[in-house]
Amino acid sequence: MRVAVVGGGVAGMTAALRLAESGYQVDLFEAAPALGGRTKSFYDEEVDEWVDNGPHAMVGAYHSTLKLLEDIDATQYVSWQSSLTLSLWDKSRGFFDLKAKPWLPVNLALIWAVYRLPGHDLSSVKAMLRLAMTMANRDEEQTVQQWMDEIKAPKRLVEDMLEVLCLGVMNEPMRTAKAKTFALVLALSFSSHRHARMGWFNKPLSQALVAPLTDKLRDLNVRIKLGSSIRSLDDLHHDSIVLALPTFARNRLLGIHEDVATHAITNIHLWFEDKITLPNIMQGMLGTYGQWLFDVSAMMNQESGLQHLCAIISADESDKTREELIALVLSEIEAMLNIKLSQPKKIRFIREKRATVLTRKYRQIVLPDHVFDIGEAPQVGGLPATIELAVQSGEKSVQMVHLSHEKNT
Numbered sequence: 159m160r161v162a163v164v165g166g167g168v169a170g171m172t173a174a175l176r177l178a179e180s181g182y183q184v185d186l187f188e189a190a191p192a193l194g195g196r197t198k199s200f201y202d203e204e205v206d207e208w209v210d211n212g213p214h215a216m217v218g219a220y221h222s223t224l225k226l227l228e229d230i231d232a233t234q235y236v237s238w239q240s241s242l243t244l245s246l247w248d249k250s251r252g253f254f255d256l257k258a259k260p261w262l263p264v265n266l267a268l269i270w271a272v273y274r275l276p277g278h279d280l281s282s283v284k285a286m287l288r289l290a291m292t293m294a295n296r297d298e299e300q301t302v303q304q305w306m307d308e309i310k311a312p313k314r315l316v317e318d319m320l321e322v323l324c325l326g327v328m329n330e331p332m333r334t335a336k337a338k339t340f341a342l343v344l345a346l347s348f349s350s351h352r353h354a355r356m357g358w359f360n361k362p363l364s365q366a367l368v369a370p371l372t373d374k375l376r377d378l379n380v381r382i383k384l385g386s387s388i389r390s391l392d393d394l395h396h397d398s399i400v401l402a403l404p405t406f407a408r409n410r411l412l413g414i415h416e417d418v419a420t421h422a423i424t425n426i427h428l429w430f431e432d433k434i435t436l437p438n439i440m441q442g443m444l445g446t447y448g449q450w451l452f453d454v455s456a457m458m459n460q461e462s463g464l465q466h467l468c469a470i471i472s473a474d475e476s477d478k479t480r481e482e483l484i485a486l487v488l489s490e491i492e493a494m495l496n497i498k499l500s501q502p503k504k505i506r507f508i509r510e511k512r513a514t515v516l517t518r519k520y521r522q523i524v525l526p527d528h529v530f531d532i533g534e535a536p537q538v539g540g541l542p543a544t545i546e547l548a549v550q551s552g553e554k555s556v557q558m559v560h561l562s563h564e565k566n567t
């Protein structure tokens with residue numbers, strides 16, 4: 159039985175892999191000249207480095223991604239914290255960490271960690287307890303902000319932890335992000351120390367994820383068709399078709415005219431000749447425009463060459479120009495490190511306008527019986543748009559194709 163998978167991002171590659179493993183003959187169609195979708199890297203000759211369009215972080219609760227990495231022999235390309243540490247900085251308090259002590263049960267460890275943050279007291283602890291107690295019954299319409307108001311979360315707790323997490327995992331500010339999805343992320347992540355810790359790729363995504371996946375696909379005789387933009391379902395004559403496209407790309411393919419809410423992520427890659435030491439690989443910045451500063455050289459264990467930092471602006475819906483944002487981020491790094499930076503040797507400004515599809519109530523569209531939609535359309539109360547959602551969606555396709563195959567035989 160022949161299956162066409164349209165879209166060669168993480169969702170499509172996972173779908174192709176799992177379908178081929180189940181014995182289907184798979185053709186994978188990707189419009190771009192390379193696989194990877196949003197988890198892509200490019201080679202920059204000037205700095206002689208493979209660069210991710212944006213560094214990707216994960217949490218230990220990403221079970222399906224971890225299983226996939228195991229299956230493609232790529233677990234060594236992810237480095238993990240031993241237990242959750244959020245390294246933060248703000249102008250008035252300097253550097254401080256929210257660090258979950260691994261010898262305490264995770265819930266207690268988090269509450270203790272919050273209590274130990276500078277400027278926090280029992281009011282933060284009480285709000286954390288109210289947060290834990292109200293996670294289960296969030297209304298679909300409620301925003302994270304409304305939830306925080308309901309539990310009377312102190313401003314400091316929101317700024318130091320909850321807003322950072324909400325932007326980081328949902329790419330959406332609390333005033334519009336859905337509480338039910340945020341509650342799910344918190345519940346999954348804070349169920350154990352293993353789940354709560356953060357991880358990062360220690361090689362560019364092209365080597366850490368895309369190449370091992372491609373190798374496995376080739377081993378399983380998946381036919382990979384690059385530069386193949388599918389314009390109509392009529393172009394495909396397969397027994398089943400799996401659409402692994404973000405909702406806006408799926409709509410374009412199917413001729414559906416409907417707006418899809420998305421948010422941008424801006425990544426400002428900076429290369430310096432001087433060694434600039436960041437206290438942490440992933441440095442959170444509070445009260446600033448850039449929310450995270452990644453020490454990419456340290457992430458990738460690069461000891462020589464230029465010092466590569468990447469500033470990340472999640473949910474970047476500002477109308478600031480490229481030049482304004484670069485100047486702002488550079489001045490914020492200077493303030494944080496209390497140094498005068500030399501002019502970066504190279505700057506690369508990457509703004510993914512549709513970095514993630516926002517969590518909303520998406521309606522099911524009616525498709526022909528042999529066509530299955532597994533594209534990024536994160537539902538309220540489910541996972542937000544992440545690698546984990548893409549992997550899980552890819553895996554779901556096997557069951558969908560299998561059931562329809564059984565029905566027709």
Ligand SMILES: Cc1cc2nc3c(=O)[nH]c(=O)nc-3n(C[C@H](O)[C@H](O)[C@H](O)COP(=O)(O)OP(=O)(O)OC[C@H]3O[C@@H](n4cnc5c(N)ncnc54)[C@H](O)[C@@H]3O)c2cc1C
Binds near residue numbers: 387388411545
């Ligand atoms: C800058 C940035 C940072 C991110 N950071 C994180 C992070 O830290 N952690 C995390 O978990 N997630 C992160 N994400 C989100 C994550 O990358 C995505 O959720 C995930 O990669 C989506 O995979 P996908 O396969 O669903 O979609 P995509 O990667 O978008 O793949 C869809 C593919 O379909 C192709 N396509 C489109 N139309 C057609 C067509 N008509 N015919 C054929 N092919 C077509 C596209 O070229 C693309 O390759 C980030 C995203 C960005 C952009």
